[in-house]
Amino acid sequence: MTDPYEVLGVPRDASADDVKAAYRRLAMRYHPDRNPGSKEAEERFKEISEAYATLRDPEARARFDRYGTSAPAGAAPDFSSVDWRTVFQEADIPIDWGSRQGAPHTGNAVFDALFGMMTGLFRNAGLLPGETREIVVRVPLELARRGGQRRVQVPGPSVCPSCDGQRVVDGQPCPECGGSGVRRGRSEVDVTVPPRVRDGSKLRLRGMGGPGNPPGDLLVRVAVTLPAGAHLEGDDVHADVHVLPGEAARGTTLRYAGADVTVPAGTHDGTELRLRGLGVGRGDLVLTVRTDFWRGLARAAGDWMSRLTDGGTEA
Numbered sequence: 072m073t074d075p076y077e078v079l080g081v082p083r084d085a086s087a088d089d090v091k092a093a094y095r096r097l098a099m100r101y102h103p104d105r106n107p108g109s110k111e112a113e114e115r116f117k118e119i120s121e122a123y124a125t126l127r128d129p130e131a132r133a134r135f136d137r138y139g140t141s142a143p144a145g146a147a148p149d150f151s152s153v154d155w156r157t158v159f160q161e162a163d164i165p166i167d168w169g170s171r172q173g174a175p176h177t178g179n180a181v182f183d184a185l186f187g188m189m190t191g192l193f194r195n196a197g198l199l200p201g202e203t204r205e206i207v208v209r210v211p212l213e214l215a216r217r218g219g220q221r222r223v224q225v226p227g228p229s230v231c232p233s234c235d236g237q238r239v240v241d242g243q244p245c246p247e248c249g250g251s252g253v254r255r256g257r258s259e260v261d262v263t264v265p266p267r268v269r270d271g272s273k274l275r276l277r278g279m280g281g282p283g284n285p286p287g288d289l290l291v292r293v294a295v296t297l298p299a300g301a302h303l304e305g306d307d308v309h310a311d312v313h314v315l316p317g318e319a320a321r322g323t324t325l326r327y328a329g330a331d332v333t334v335p336a337g338t339h340d341g342t343e344l345r346l347r348g349l350g351v352g353r354g355d356l357v358l359t360v361r362t363d364f365w366r367g368l369a370r371a372a373g374d375w376m377s378r379l380t381d382g383g384t385e386a
């Protein structure tokens with residue numbers, strides 16, 4: 072067992088008031104509220120709290136002074152029976168148990184469980200800022216170009232999207248989350264993808280991330296998905312398109328990722344067509360025309376199908 076005097080930095084003969092003052096000072100420094108997300112601060116807070124719990128209890132303190140452990144003979148130190156609520160209150164450590172949902176009400180929670188869950192509890196109870204969550208949304212090239220809505224899944228626990236974590240809808244407890252403002256499981260959120268979005272850009276959805284006070288943000292990283300065989304060079308999309316020899320000779324208009332592409336008459340195999348602004352972001356679409364009967368035929372058939380279903384939804 073660690074030496075509680077050392078942990079709190081007080082001499083062996085420190086008075087109860089000195090012990091309390093030392094604990095208070097350290098607790099304020101390592102309070103989870105002031106160190107959101109810091110495992111180290113959480114560990115320190117736990118350590119000083121255990122040390123204080125030992126020294127504030129005259130019996131446990133006497134046992135430690137005599138045997139070097141606060142535990143009764145033969146037992147391991149046990150903090151599960153400590154009334155943490157009283158301990159914190161006594162030392163004026165501001166932990167708002169009662170008025171928030173999710174936090175223990177008795178203060179008799181088992182210490183390890185309490186501290187293991189502390190950060191999570193505090194976040195869910197609105198005592199700590201929520202975590203920033205990051206997820207990926209796959210956006211087909213066509214949608215990336217014109218923008219639009221895309222539904223994404225947010226892993227739980229997350230801010231309840233029905234009440235935006237406000238716990239109430241029309242003056243009633245939110246039916247989705249039972250009034251907790253938190254969705255335990257994953258939830259679905261519609262993301263508005265702006266037109267001309269670039270691959271890898273991040274969209275920030277305020278308050279849709281991890282629960283807490285304030286709720287964390289949701290960062291949605293855009294991954295633009297390209298048609299098979301295409302690749303990105305910067306923001307330019309490069310790909311081969313196949314045309315029938317007759318199409319190359321006479322010229323044709325083909326469809327590529329939702330865009331009409333004019334192949335001029337007399338185009339040769341290997342000709343590069345650059346379509347300004349039809350790539351990703353402000354990039355171009357760079358198509359290399361390949362003259363090939365069978366592949367050209369397959370492409371033409373695909374175009375024909377897509378024209379039939381035109382007016383339908385994006386790929």
Ligand SMILES: [Zn+2]
Nearest residue numbers: 231234245248
């Ligand atoms: Zn809700």
